[in-house]
Amino acid sequence: MTSTSTTGAPTVNPALAGQTNDPSFPTLWQELQWRGLVHVSTDEAALEELLDGDPVTYYCGFDPTAPSLHLGNLVQILLLRRLQLAGHKPLGLVGGSTGLIGDPRQTAERVLNDRDTVTEWVGYLRGQIERFLSFEGDNAARMVNNLDWTGQLSALDFLRDVGKHFRVGTMVKKETVAKRLNSDEGISYTEFSYQVLQGMDFLNLYRDYGCLLQTGGSDQWGNLTSGTDLIRKVEGVSAHAIGTPLITNSDGTKFGKSEGNAIWLDARMCSPYTFYQFWLNTADADVLDRLKVFTFLTREQIEELEAKVREEPFRREAQKTLAWEVTSLVHGEEATRKVIDASAAIFGQGDLASVDESTLAAATAELPTAAAGLGTQGPVGIVDLLVSTGLSASNSEARRTVNDGGASVNNVKVTDLEAIFGTDDALHGKYLLVRRGKKNMALVDLTA
Missing domain, CATH: 3.40.50.620 (HUPs)
Incomplete structure (x- = not known):
């Protein structure tokens, strides 16, 4: 900063x-x-x-x-x-x-x-x-x-x-x-x-x-x-x-704390992705107060968002607005757009290859990972990727996932049971984002 x-x-x-x-x-x-x-x-x-x-x-x-x-x-x-x-x-x-x-x-x-x-x-x-x-x-x-x-x-x-x-x-x-x-x-x-x-x-x-x-x-x-x-x-x-x-939050907990750590303004101590997600996860009961304190939106604009929280809370318009406003203020609009694009890409709605390495690392920090050394001996097969990350409980379950069309690597569906992946296939020469179904994901670092 x-x-x-x-x-x-x-x-x-x-x-x-x-x-x-x-x-x-x-x-x-x-x-x-x-x-x-x-x-x-x-x-x-x-x-x-x-x-x-x-x-x-x-x-x-x-x-x-x-x-x-x-x-x-x-x-x-x-x-x-x-x-x-x-x-x-x-x-x-x-x-x-x-x-x-x-x-x-x-x-x-x-x-x-x-x-x-x-x-x-x-x-x-x-x-x-x-x-x-x-x-x-x-x-x-x-x-x-x-x-x-x-x-x-x-x-x-x-x-x-x-x-x-x-x-x-x-x-x-x-x-x-x-x-x-x-x-x-x-x-x-x-x-x-x-x-x-x-x-x-x-x-x-x-x-x-x-x-x-x-x-x-x-x-x-x-x-x-x-x-x-x-x-x-x-x-x-x-x-x-x-x-x-x-x-403080509506439940009485101290605001801005995550597992005992402050939400810092320095991007090196709290990535823009983590910062954005913090605001995006604001509870409905807290979001209007946060908009008042942390944004320069007018009373009229905040009252419009209040109506959306009341009538269409599932759209989370107030949280999205809050996350955009505060992250843009602290980290700039360009960094905030990168965060939003990275979130979309990770969930299959954008170009995963365009996500820079630091944002990718922050966005996937809490995902399951594979056993250390998985890719250090050369390319890894899709079945091993699914099992080693815990996305599948066994080789047979992993094969069923592939046959049923439920496996993907870096947002590309994998239907070949013999498919293998190495650093040439990896994001930034090291990462594979492995997915089973729509929501179950893990990250593999082939160089770890």
């Missing part, structure tokens, strides 16, 4: 051109509420007035605790973009210093990454964030790194100039801190101090850019208000914060 040119300037993402907020809402604040993007905030009336007035500078911070952002971060990035579309001025902060600390988790201490790793990840995250914001015009986005104002700050200056404004009694009442204090593990002073660092970020951005609003997840509310409180105490100014809800 690199988005910076060789000159260091962010490249223009074509997806930005068609994005707008929904003009059917009287104010931006009302649209944010309708989309379900406001879980908690400072004074609502003041925020609605602020966002409906002259351009205001605002920010959201992202810590490099991994080499990629994930779907939870995407909520914040798209909120930054929605505010920018209303004329406001975004600051994207990547935490080169706070990434060395890590905000307190609900359960246990974070493993601290070394400085070189954090520096490398800062670059990755910056490139990802830049893809979603515009760096042109009167309200061009700017990227900042909090290491710039904390890197040379001495511990004494930090304690005297910043720490003196924080009360321990207030700090220990923050939800995550309180949970950790009551746990067997407790909390280190390192993680306990995180809210002071984040509060200092907001103060510095207010001083340097006139920043008056911070956004973040509602689980960060204690850290968000540490900044508003600090600005009020030091500068006598009312700053604001918006906490978005933590996105």
